[in-house]
Amino acid sequence: MSPCLQDWLELLAQRAPAELVRVKRRVHPARFQSAAVVDALERQGRYPAVLFEDVTDLRGEPSPCRILSNTFASFRKIALALGLDSDKRLPLLERILELSERGLPAREVPPEQAPVRGWLAAGDQLDLRRLPIVRHTEMDGGPFLTPIVCARDQQGRYNVSWNRMQYLDRRHLAIYMSPRHLWSYFAAAEDRGHDLPIAVVLGHHPAFHLTGALLTPLHRDEYEAAGGAMGQALCITPSHTWGRELMVPAEAELVLEGRILAGRRCVEGPFGEFTGYTGPQRLSWVVEVEAMYGRPAPLIIDVFPCATEHINAHLPIEASIFQRARQAVPGVKGICWVGSGGPFNLILSLAKKTEGEPMRAAMAAIAASNFIKHVIVVDADVDPEDKAQVMWALASRVQADQDITILKNLQGQVLDPSLRQEIKSSGMIIDATRPLDRPFPRRGEVPAAVREQVDLGRYLEG
Ligand SMILES: Cc1cc2nc3c(=O)[nH]c(=O)nc-3n(C[C@H](O)[C@H](O)[C@H](O)COP(=O)(O)O)c2cc1C
Structure with missing residues (x-):
């Protein structure tokens, strides 16, 4: 079988016990209580995974489910999910690339052997109020799930993506899709007058969830990419509703099967988002849920959307x-987007060989994702993760009239509160590298040979 969430929890408890805390006291997730615990920890600068063992469902009754929060709140936890024990950014990025490129074809198991098919609620028995669903921030339009959505295109390729979902009623959820792959799968189905069948995974091994945030090319099968990320083929099993027409992850904790309805829209939001702001209410798509099934005491992964x-x-x-x-530019050495201090700011470092490389590298980054709006390019002697060093380069290597390029009419992020239009955005590239085509002062430094030999203890003793 492929690795499951329980395997990762055991690994975490073994390798990094301080990265996991258990809350045994009952919490009401829909009344902000689980979110408040995560928030309180974050305000103290603490980012352990939090396992809520006793939670209530939307009716206020004790739920057999449990909620796991903060699964991705530290690099170490993400690294452990990917078979690496490190909290450093670059090894982790390299690992993600290596694993996702490797890919492993998914392996089918019969439903009788699929742990996710432990119990089933369908038809009249289906009631989404039996789930614990979290309200995170005060203006949220309702309780929201933060699951992984699996869908299949006409060629049989699977997409795996992270999509927030708002509870609407016993059988319906609203889904938010920005214009990326899932959105294009749905648009193609809707153009043909069809609904899009989906499997909504509420908990799986964290490497599976991380696949949901890979920018794989459209033609790549993301069940294969998930296998690569997990280090073993993803086990899949026929869905309850569509059989082999939609295969679902067999080792998941809990799955909702449903359809994104063609020709239907609903009001969704507001929702506190990764930008740090409450995103607006908008027209979104409706999911009709057909079936829900899972393990006996399933673990639901909840991602606090407005937090680290x-x-x-x-x-x-x-x-x-x-x-x-x-x-685009092989001399690119380092990067910092996550944790750069702003949701759309990216810093790249570069061992520049010719003028113009900073622009090429920055434009490739902007073209790669509409998450990126501002790029600061620094030389390789500046650590892109160190904001003080980046600000120093900005102060000392930039002439605004010549080193800043403004881009217009980019496809932006509808969640960016600074947008003046629906999605059209501007961008900015700041070239904070030293020029190669005119003299530029050296850094003022003690000679390296002396610096490396200084034994501070000897000088300070006595
Ligand atoms: C925790 C988390 C939640 C996300 N929620 C959404 C969402 O609600 N809607 C969305 O369109 N993208 C969301 N994203 C971004 C997508 O997962 C990401 O862009 C992914 O690459 C989209 O996949 P796709 O292009 O295969 O559809 C989220 C990302 C993360 C990490």
Whole structure:
């Protein structure tokens, strides 16, 4: 079988016990209580995974489900999910790229052997109010799930993506899709007058969830990419509703099967988002749920959307952007988007060989993702993760009239509160690298040979 969420929890408890806390006391997720715990930890600068063992469902009754929050809130936890024990950005990005490129074809198992088919609720028995669903921030339009959505296109290729879903009623959810792959799958189905069948995975191994944030090319099968990320083929099994027409992850904790309805829209939001702001209410798409099934005491992964954990969960997107920038300019050495201090700001570092490379690298990054609006390019002697160093380069290597390029009419992010139009955005590239075509002062530094030999202890003793 492929690895499951329980395997990762055991690994975490073994390797990094301080990265996991258990809350045994009952919490009411729909009344902000689980979110408040995660928020309180974050305000203290603490980012452990939080396992809520006793939660209530939307009716206020004790639920057999449990909720896991903050799964992606630290690099170490993400690394452990990907078979790496490190909290450093670059090894982690390289690992993500290596694993996702490898890919492993999914392996089919019969439903009788699929742990996710432990119990089933369908037809009249289906009631989404039996789920614990979290309200995170005060203006949220309702309780929201933060699941992974699996869909199949006409060629049989699977897409895996992260999409927030708002509870509407016993059988309906609203789904938010920005114009990327899932959105294009649905648009193609709707053009033919068809609904789009989906499997909504509420909990699986974190490497599976991280696949949802990979910017894989449209032609790549993301069940294969998930196998690569997990280090073993993803086990899949026929869905309850569509059989082999829609295969679902067999090792998931809990799955909802449903259809994104053609020709239907509903009001969704507001929702506190990764930008740090409450995103607006807007017209979104409706999911009609057909069936729900899972393991006996399923674990639901909840991502706090307006907090560090959501930002960090974007790391696979950063890996893809890094790859595209490096393909454009091989001298690209470092990157910092996640944790750069702003949701749309990216810093790239570069061992510049010719003028113009900073622009090429920055444009490749912007072209890779509409998550990127501002790019600052620094030399390789500046650590892109160190904001003080980046600000120093900005102060000392930039002449605004010549080193800043403004881009217009980009496809932006509808969640960007600064947009003046629906989705059209501007962009900015700041070339904060030293010029190669005119003299530029050296950094003022103690000679390296002396610096490396100084033994501070000897000088300070006594
Ligand atoms: C925690 C998390 C939540 C996300 N929620 C959404 C969402 O609600 N809607 C959306 O369109 N993208 C969302 N994203 C971004 C997508 O997962 C990401 O862009 C992915 O590459 C889209 O996949 P696709 O192009 O295969 O559809 C989210 C990302 C993360 C990390």
